[in-house]
Amino acid sequence: MxxxxxxxxxxxxxxxxxxxxxxxxxxxxxxxxxxxxxxxxxxxxxxxxxxxxxxxxxxxxxxxxxxxxxxxxxxxxxxxxxxxxxxxxxxxxxxxxxxxxxxxxxxxxxxxxxxxxxxxxxxxxxxxxxxxxxxxxxxxxxxxxxxxxxxRTGPQALTAPDPKPAPLFTGPSEVLVPGGSFTMGTSDEPWALDNERPAHRREVASFYIDTTPVSNGAYQAFIEDGGYQDERWWTAAGWAHIRKNSIHAPLFWRRDGKQWLRRRFGVTEVVPPDEPVVHVCWYEADAYARWAGRRLPTEAEWEKAARHDPAGNRSTRYPWGDADPAPEHANLGQRHLRPAPVGSYPEGESPLGVRQLIGDVWEWTASDFLPYPGFVAFPYKEYSEVFFGPEYKVLRGGSFAVDPVACRGTFRNWDYPIRRQIFSGFRTARSEAV
Missing domain, CATH: 1.20.120.450 (dinb family like domain)
Known part of the structure; x- marks a missing residue:
C-alpha cells in the first residue's frame, strides 16, 4: 500500500x-x-x-x-x-x-x-x-x-458492556517524575490541532504524581470529612460557587441512607468505590487536592508524566509509546459507558509507571488554557484562539467517551472551572521536597 x-x-x-x-x-x-x-x-x-x-x-x-x-x-x-x-x-x-x-x-x-x-x-x-x-x-x-x-431523563437508551474487572491495585500511590526539560506539544503529528503546536522545550522541576486517577472511594472520604462545608479547601470563587448552587457531591450523586447512589445513562446504581470519580468541576478537584495536602498537576507536568521516556530521553505519542491506542491500552471510544477501575490497563502505563493517563476520565490540570510559544491559528481562529485566557482550565487525557482519533498525549481540552456535566475527573500531584 x-x-x-x-x-x-x-x-x-x-x-x-x-x-x-x-x-x-x-x-x-x-x-x-x-x-x-x-x-x-x-x-x-x-x-x-x-x-x-x-x-x-x-x-x-x-x-x-x-x-x-x-x-x-x-x-x-x-x-x-x-x-x-x-x-x-x-x-x-x-x-x-x-x-x-x-x-x-x-x-x-x-x-x-x-x-x-x-x-x-x-x-x-x-x-x-x-x-x-x-x-x-x-x-x-x-x-x-x-x-x-x-x-436526559427517562429510561435507558444506550447500552455497552462494562470494563473487565481489575484486581485491586496495590502498586505505589504516587510516582516521581524527575526534573528537567522535555519536548511538549508536537510539530509532526499530522492530524494534531493548532493548540497542540508547535513542539517546544519545557522545563519542569521534579514532582510526584498519583499513579492512578482519584477514585470514588477516595473522594467519598473528602465528602465524609466535611470537605464541602470547610472553606479552607476552596478558592474564593470555588467556595462562592458551591454555596450559591448548593453543591455537596459530584453531579448525579445522591445519598441514600449510608450509601451514595448515582444516575448513569438512565440507570441508578451504587457509586462504585474503585472507579475514578467523574462529573466533578475544577473547583471540586482543586479543593480535594488541598484537603489531601496536595495540588493539581500543571499541564506541563501532566504531559511530561504522560509522554516522557527517560530511557530514550524523548517524548512519545502516548504513555505506552508511539503505537495507536488499542483496547488493552486505554478505555476509549465509547466501548464502555463508564470508567474502568483505578489501576486498570497496565499495558497502557507510562515508562515511569503512571496508569490511565489516556481514557477513562478527562483530568483537570492547574493550568489556564494558553497558546504555546509560536502558536499560529489554523485553519480558523474560533477553534482555539478565541478561548485562550484565564477563564478556561485545561483538561488532559480523554475519557471513555473520547474516540482515539481525538485523543493523543498532546491533545488539549478546556472548559470553564464550573463545568461538571463533562466526563471530568482528576489526579493530584505534589512538588518534591527540597
Whole structure:
C-alpha cells in the first residue's frame, strides 16, 4: 500500500467510525428526544446532527473540493458562535429526517471527493489533515451528544458492556517524575490541532504524581470529612460557587441512607468505590487536592508524566509509546459507558509507571488554557484562539467517551472551572521536597 493509499484508508476509516457512532447516538431515541433540549448547557441532539453535516460540507466539500454550497441558508443556524446553546431550540432547525438526509448527502459527496483528493499542495490537504480534522470534530460532537444522553431523563437508551474487572491495585500511590526539560506539544503529528503546536522545550522541576486517577472511594472520604462545608479547601470563587448552587457531591450523586447512589445513562446504581470519580468541576478537584495536602498537576507536568521516556530521553505519542491506542491500552471510544477501575490497563502505563493517563476520565490540570510559544491559528481562529485566557482550565487525557482519533498525549481540552456535566475527573500531584 502506498503512502497516499494508507492516508486515504485512514481518513475513510475514521470518517465511517465517527458516522456510525453519530447514527447510534441519534437513532436510539425517538424524534421528540432529538428535538428537545435536555439541559440549557447542551444543544438539542438534532442540532448537533445537522451541525456535523454542515461543518463537513463547509470544510471538505467547499474548502477542499471547491464545490458550490448545498444549503447556504442554514450556515448561520449551525454556527456555534452565532447562537448560544440555550437559544438553539428556538431556531428553525432541520427536523430529524431532514437533518439525517442532509448529513448523509454531504457524506456521500465527501467520500467521492476523498477518492480524488491529493494529500499535498496545501496545509488543509497535507497528510489528509482536513479529513482528520472533520473526523475529530464529529467525534467531539459525539462526546457532546453522549453528555446530553447522560443529562436526559427517562429510561435507558444506550447500552455497552462494562470494563473487565481489575484486581485491586496495590502498586505505589504516587510516582516521581524527575526534573528537567522535555519536548511538549508536537510539530509532526499530522492530524494534531493548532493548540497542540508547535513542539517546544519545557522545563519542569521534579514532582510526584498519583499513579492512578482519584477514585470514588477516595473522594467519598473528602465528602465524609466535611470537605464541602470547610472553606479552607476552596478558592474564593470555588467556595462562592458551591454555596450559591448548593453543591455537596459530584453531579448525579445522591445519598441514600449510608450509601451514595448515582444516575448513569438512565440507570441508578451504587457509586462504585474503585472507579475514578467523574462529573466533578475544577473547583471540586482543586479543593480535594488541598484537603489531601496536595495540588493539581500543571499541564506541563501532566504531559511530561504522560509522554516522557527517560530511557530514550524523548517524548512519545502516548504513555505506552508511539503505537495507536488499542483496547488493552486505554478505555476509549465509547466501548464502555463508564470508567474502568483505578489501576486498570497496565499495558497502557507510562515508562515511569503512571496508569490511565489516556481514557477513562478527562483530568483537570492547574493550568489556564494558553497558546504555546509560536502558536499560529489554523485553519480558523474560533477553534482555539478565541478561548485562550484565564477563564478556561485545561483538561488532559480523554475519557471513555473520547474516540482515539481525538485523543493523543498532546491533545488539549478546556472548559470553564464550573463545568461538571463533562466526563471530568482528576489526579493530584505534589512538588518534591527540597
Amino acid at each position: 502506498t503512502e497516499t493509499e494508507a492516508l486515504r484508508d485512514r481518513a475513510l476509516t475514521t470518517l465511517i467510525t465517527a458516522r456510525d457512532r453519530t447514527t447510534l447516538l441519534t437513532s436510539c431515541v425517538e424524534d421528540p428526544d432529538l428535538t428537545a433540549q435536555h439541559s440549557p448547557l447542551m444543544s438539542p441532539l438534532v442540532w448537533d446532527l445537522a451541525h456535523i453535516g454542515n461543518q463537513e460540507e463547509q470544510w471538505l466539500l467547499r474548502a477542499v473540493g471547491g464545490r458550490e454550497a448545498m444549503r447556504p441558508e442554514i450556515d448561520s443556524l449551525y454556527d456555534a458562535f452565532e447562537h448560544p446553546r440555550a437559544e438553539r431550540p428556538t431556531l428553525p432547525l432541520l427536523p430529524p429526517a431532514e437533518a439525517r438526509l442532509y448529513a448523509a448527502e454531504v457524506r456521500g459527496r465527501v467520500l467521492d471527493l476523498l477518492e480524488s483528493t491529493a494529500f499535498h499542495g496545501s496545509r488543509l490537504t497535507e497528510a489528509g489533515f482536513a479529513f482528520g480534522m472533520i473526523a475529530q470534530h464529529e467525534q467531539q460532537h459525539d462526546e457532546t451528544m453522549l453528555i446530553t444522553h447522560q443529562l
